[in-house]
Amino acid sequence: MTVVKEESGQDDPGDIRDGHDAYVPSQRRIEREAYKRARARRATAIAALSTLGTGALLYLIVVNAPGWPRTRETFFDWGYAREAFPQVLEGLWLNVRLLLVCGAAVLVLGMLIAIARTLPGPVFFPVRALAAAYTDFFRGLPLIITLMIVVLGVPALRLQGVTVDPVLLGGTALTLTYSAYVAEVFRAGIESVHPSQRAAARSLGLTNRQALRHVVLPQAVRRQVPPLLNDLVSLQKDTGLVSIGGAVDAVRAADIIVGRSLNYTPYIVAGLVFVALTIPMTRFTDWVTARMDRRRAQGGTP
């Protein structure tokens, strides 16, 4: 076999490295770039002004509302906020633990159900049917009802060796519901991988399982990171619902103080704490996805 010409770097667009030759930017380029810089400065200034204006307007509307002094007292009381904060944080630790454990369980279970639904062959018919029934049922059943059935119903059975711990039972209920959601996300991902990818894998001699494991799933999971994160954030907030069994999470901790003081500030504190927990998670996934994309198409068209 003859040797095809060695690739040169000629097919690297966007690789306009100045300095190879005696390149001097033309007057045209200098002017163009000066204009672009001026326009960018102007855009930033307008954005800042507009933001300030909108903020001031919102502030004035709220502060001048007839009920504002009363609202400020009941919702934004610094003293209550300081009192509530440590207890809300303590409660939040439960939410975080539940999120970590249930999140991991949901991802594993969801993936297994999604794979079960795509298994070919008549042998797996019952598996496919069961998986479909599972997602249909638990996606349809309101979470609060699942929680009540599991947290209140299971202990009522008085089964030997089955826990009555409301946190464990609540976590189980969350996992049941959310793995149904996540299974559908994974399934959509699996089905979004173009059939030609599977055809290519199969024609290399890979078995159906190997094609799924090495070719389909890696692409499916990458694509589904944003919707998965959506479900995880939702799960994080719903972990608070385990309090119906008596466990004290961040929301319940705020609830207790509100019940005692009739001041709603602790709710605001709990709400902000949840938001503060979500934002880094979102940024982290954004960063992960961006890094994956960059690795695949370094220097490609933006």
Place this chain on the structure above:
Amino acid sequence: MSEFPEQSSVLRMESVRKTFGGTVVLRDVDLEVAPHTVTALIGASGSGKSTLLRCANLLEEIDDGAIWLDGEEITDPRADQDAVRRRIGVVFQAYNLFPHMTVLENITLAPRRVHGVARAEAEERARELLERLGLGARAGEYPDRLSGGQQQRVAIVRALAVRPRLLLLDEITAALDPELVGEVLTVVRDLKDEGMTMVLATHEMGFAREVADQVCFLDGGVVLERGTAELVFGEPRQERTRRFLRRIVNAGRL
């Protein structure tokens, strides 16, 4: 109908019929591919060339007839489909490289996972093949970073990495810019010189005429005319073949 297909042919098809929801795509197709020969399938789009190749690789199930690979009937429902595909390499029109893997990972996937070759050995062979096709520097890149011609050459290397008995090429230059077609065809020409048995569906008539030992003209799912390249291109017997070739010539593609 012979019960003992000739052992000498690598691929043999007999009375193959394939329909897609009532449309007959292949009708009574016979084909015989001898070792170390190149068979070119020509014909208009939709004449059944690609389907024929997909049937040979069992990506499509045929409705009637039979296909043998090295004398073994692969259309027998009891045949191990994965084992059959292991012996056939396929290159697709749209390359179908795995976008989440580097070039090297694309090529070593099948040798490692299907054929149980050790990683170091698989990578060594992959690098050797890449080097020969002028892609040595691209082993660590992801497919999205390569030009169409480079991607298609990687796809060829991927198909060759498992040392297939038969190579199926499905319009492998159809998605390429004209100036990139040459680099891919050079590779195919070299493979022929090495004695690789190939079946290719193509619109590159000049190329088919040059490399093919056997040319089959498909029309409406039927092999209307077959023979050596000189015969089919030089003195076609069928009116339809003549019309097809005339259109090609008028379009400046022969």
